[in-house]
Amino acid sequence: MRNSFNTAGFSEVVHEIRNDPAEAAFLYSAEACSSPYRGLSAKIGPALFGTVKSARRFSVELRDVAPDGPGPDGPLPMHLALTGIASCALTTLVGGGSAQSVVFESADMDIAWDGGAVTSRIDVGGVPDDATVAELVGQVERFSPNYTTLTRPVPVALRYGPDAAPASAGTAEGAPPTGRPAACRVRWISGTQLASAPLDPEPGEELRVDAPKQLTGVDWGPNPQEYLLMGLAADVASHLGRCARELTGRALPWRVVVRGTEDVGGLLQADPSAVVQLQDMRCTVPDASGLSGAELEKAVAAAWAASEVRYLIEAAPAVRLSSHRVESCPA
Amino acid sequence: MAKESRTAIGFEEGRNDGAKWFGDLTRSRFAGPVTPHHRVLSRDVSPETLAVHAGTYEDPVTGAVGTPVFQTSTFLLDDASYAAFSDGTSRDVPIYTRYGNPSQWSVQEKIAALEGSRSALVTSSGMSATAGTIYALTNAGSHIVSAYDVYGGTYNLLREDMPSAGREVTFVDPCDLDAVRAAIRPETQLLFFETLTNPLLKAPSVRGLAEIAREANALLVVDNTFLTPVNMRPLEHGADVVVHSATKYLAGHSDLTAGAVVGRRKFLDRIWAQTLRFGGTLEPIAAFLLERGMKTLPLRVREQNANALEVARFLAGHERVAAVHHPELGGPRYADLEYADYRGFGGMVSFEVRGGDVAALEFMKKLRIPYVATSLGGVESLVSMPSNTSHSSLTARQRSRIGINPGLVRFSVGIENVRDLVRDLDEALGAPDEEDMR
Structure with missing residues (x-):
């Protein structure tokens, strides 16, 4: 297969959802836990691709976002979010290029968050001319679900407490207090498989990205949307642990569940009117941890306001994307 | 081309x-x-x-x-x-x-x-x-x-x-x-x-x-x-x-x-x-x-449906048979069955020979028409015991729990003349002896 990308499989999805739009509704979920004893972790939940379920088991152990948190013992939640955005951009680029018979030698994306803006750069190898690169990157800017989730404001509904009641904190505005800058380099490997490595001064473990096998992948890792959702869940969970501790003096475990939908007709342009970016984003904090209602509301509001990943999704921060064509290596 | x-x-x-x-x-x-x-x-x-x-x-x-x-x-x-x-x-x-x-x-x-x-x-x-x-x-x-x-x-x-x-x-x-x-x-x-x-x-x-x-x-x-x-x-x-x-x-x-x-x-x-x-x-x-x-599947299966039903009915009336499993014989197991969803039930009949596995093995040895072999669904009748073939990997307790009782025989009825099959079964089962009937 060209670029190991199953173009025929995506073509079949295009025609399937034109016949049955319900098959275009993709649902993703992720969950994060912040524990004073077991640290910060995130995992994905079962995904639904139209009428087909994909239940994979992937989890990531993370570094706490607090400035005084532990050192280089895992990625930050922001690394997961950036990995989700960049891997979606590269999958869109390679997939779209494969559809028009482009053969790639390489495709990498560096992406960095400095606390207020995102800077990114795509390097493409094997593509014959700059015009093709520009066209492909333009398609990423328009059709990549996660990249457009970054560049367009996407509201996230916040619910908390035993009844999962809607929270007014879901309307938090303005840039969050600056946390740790984060950057990673995402490298396209083959087909829908990519690897992401933190670009922080300290080395970090590579994160694997892949489409589920229901969508032509091989289950090598979570998919880009799931990384973005895990990043959000973990960021909120981490801040909840810190904020609750500052407010009440108690170190408590927290669980945060995030879900979101994608109309894949937007990515594939099976339906030009379809929304490309993620939709129906919802973040739920189901565990009240024994706090009073007022304490819980304050902790949730503070964590929500402090979450940089939440800001990334909701606020459409400044984004700079550049691209570069890498000359082919001589044979 | x-x-x-x-x-x-x-x-x-x-x-x-x-x-x-x-x-x-x-x-x-x-x-x-x-x-x-x-x-x-x-x-x-x-x-x-x-x-x-x-x-x-x-x-x-x-x-x-x-x-x-x-x-x-x-x-x-x-x-x-x-x-x-x-x-x-x-x-x-x-x-x-x-x-x-x-x-x-x-x-x-x-x-x-x-x-x-x-x-x-x-x-x-x-x-x-x-x-x-x-x-x-x-x-x-x-x-x-x-x-x-x-x-x-x-x-x-x-x-x-x-x-x-x-x-x-x-x-x-x-x-x-x-x-x-x-x-x-x-x-x-x-x-x-x-x-x-x-x-x-x-x-x-x-x-x-x-x-x-x-x-x-x-x-x-x-x-x-x-x-x-x-x-x-x-x-x-x-x-x-x-x-x-x-x-x-x-x-x-x-x-x-x-x-x-x-x-x-x-x-x-x-x-x-x-x-x-x-x-x-x-x-x-x-x-x-x-x-x-x-090419002959519908013809064969229709014949096997009919033959199996007749075999099941014969076995249900035989005193050396403790139980017969076939949907068309009815019973509590099939009380909720939507019979309209089925055009037949194939050629399989399972039944329990009184006297347990030893008696069942003896019975199978006496059969002259069916082959004693595993598998099913062929034109020829085959007979076997689940306890020593398909379900032998289960423990005795597991077999008992799912209803595979001692003496259970699985009969895959073929397309032979059913009168020949029934006569053969009758002769192989024979008259019950006192020990078997306990």
């Missing part, structure tokens, strides 16, 4: 070199794969006609009436082959027999037609079909619900291979829909049941199972080996995928080993890819034998 005619119908329409984005691509899922030379009939045609004619390869060179045997491992490469490799459509061009062969496509079309589907896949055995299906349709991290008395080979696959493959399995009574529903988890991805169970002939509600699967966004896969499409088309009752041990009724002559999977190409293409990686290819000569055997 023109090159266009050797590719599957729909393949050329799916080639598009001018696409600029996914939305410009032109390949959609279609029936088959079949070439223009394979006979495709409307699914409204009667099973007898479909069995004879569906899928026949009408050879444009020789005019052969029967499907030729494409006994080759490989095929000439051409532009279509290269396009198939490049686009990921190698199921639709004869390239290499492990990927596909017109002999396989012929019998696949016949099976698909009989099951009322547009696509089928044949494999090297029933277990190859089952394993390929389960692996292809589930992910590591998923959960499967199946029956605790499912066929031994399937049970072993689910119990011994799934944990190390990252799938968890819950076993339940297939007729207890409340138990099935209670077993569902968020990660439940597949329900695997048999339309008629082996060896106790339980008949779970396929409609009920399909409803539970739909509510859970899970897939319902059913093994329809015992009923065959002649007696039930499970896809019409809500099943997503049907598997067969084609070794049994579909082939019908106990002369080959094969499996089949039927359903939408959305699922079958993934099962095909899994099966070719596992190496579960059906040899062209076996595909030919299967296609030829299936």
